[in-house]
Amino acid sequence: MKTIKELEEIRKKTLDVVNQRKDRTTTRIVVGMATCGIAAGARPVLLAIMDEVSKLGLSDVIVAQTGCIGLCRLEPIVEVIKPGEEKVTYIKMTPEKARRIVKEHVVEGKVVDEYVMHVVDGKVLNDYSVQND
Amino acid sequence: MRELSLHIMDIIENSISAKATLICLEIIEDKNNDILKIIVKDNGCGIDEQDIERVKDPFVTSRKTRKVGLGIPLFEAACLRCEGRLNIKSKKGKGTEIEALMKYSHIDRAPLGRIEDTIVSILLYPQLDIEYRHVVNDKEFIFDSREIKKVIGEDLTLPNILQWIKEYIKEGIEEIGGGVY
Structure with missing residues (x-):
């Protein structure tokens, strides 16, 4: 059974992390969480x-939520905003794809192109590969 | 939606848009009377009196991106499907209370699903507190994020703290024999 004592231990361990997080410029990972996002599987x-961020021990990352972005057919949508860089919008996410994004984009700085939303001639494309062929 | 916990999450997102700071979530599994009751109460800005019946209409929404809002209509449909109903009470400036009633054993009743995931997702909003009470017949589990904040301070959004909370709630629900179905 979990006890509050355990929680105090965790707190002691993470106190430094909290302080670090306040001074540093942080990366934000934002997940769309309106009815459309939730129904499409945004919660997992x-x-x-969150799990990947904690597994990799990333202290300068904030995971947040937002409402409907107006592109319900492309949900679940994840946005990665790194300080000083342009926002990258990932579409049709799954837990597996999202983990890859944390590893490759957030940690290593390589944008995972195949999941990115592409806008060509002012039109949002559902499927990047079609455009490539 | 596949799980009732996802409907709950969706309804709470409405509370967040209404600038609520405290959510009271109550789940009552009354197996003796064959009733499942879910209550979500918030201290947000509330709904205008003339709008309360209208929010069940999918073509009424306060958002600006488009003209359709499906959160409440979907939840209501999930209740009606299993001989239940959805009640909305609200006072402008005080808050809103949504009560969902369902026949517990109805074949079309969606499973409760992962309530702990819903609560943890909501706790990612640092300004929000949640008081959660889950009752199964005569057993009860209570979780209050304000109690946790007393122990560890205001910031609950760290991944390993949320992980702990998730496990804690999961164990609590299992202990009273609730959740899942």
């Missing part, structure tokens, strides 16, 4: 991101 995506 959000939890997978």
Whole structure:
């Protein structure tokens, strides 16, 4: 059974992390969480991101939620906002894809191109590969 | 939606849009009377009196991105499907209370699903507190994020703290024999 004592231990361990997080410029990972996102499976995506962030011990990352972005057919949508860089929007996410994004984009700085939303001639494309062929 | 916990999450997102700071979530599994009751109460900005019946209409929404809002209509449909109903009470400036009633054993009743995931997702909003009470017949489990904040301070959004909370709630629900179905 879990006890509050355990929680105090965790707190002691993470206190430094909290302080670090306040001074540093942080990366934000934002998940769309309106009715459309939730119905499309945004909750497991959000939890997978949180889990991956904690597994990799990333202290300068904030995981947050937002409402409907207006592109319901492309949900679940994840946005990665790194300080000083342009926002990257990932579409049709799954927990597995989201974990890859945390590893490759957030940690290594390589944008995972195949999941990114592409806008060509002012039109949002559902499927990147079609455009490539 | 596949799980009732996802409907709950969706309804709470409405509370967040209404600038609520405290959510009271109550789940009552009354197996003796064959009733499942879910209550979500918030201290947000509330709904205008003339709008209360209208929010069940999918073409009424306060958002600006488009003209359709499906959160409440979907939840109501999930209740009606299993001989239940959805009640909305609200006072402008005081808050809103949504009560969902369902026949517990109805074949079309969706499973409760992962309530702990819903609560943890909501706790990612640092300004929000949640008081959660889950009753199964005469057993009860209570979780209050304000109690946790007393122990560890205001910031609950760290992944390993949320992980702990998730496990804690999961164990609590299992202990009273609730959740899942």
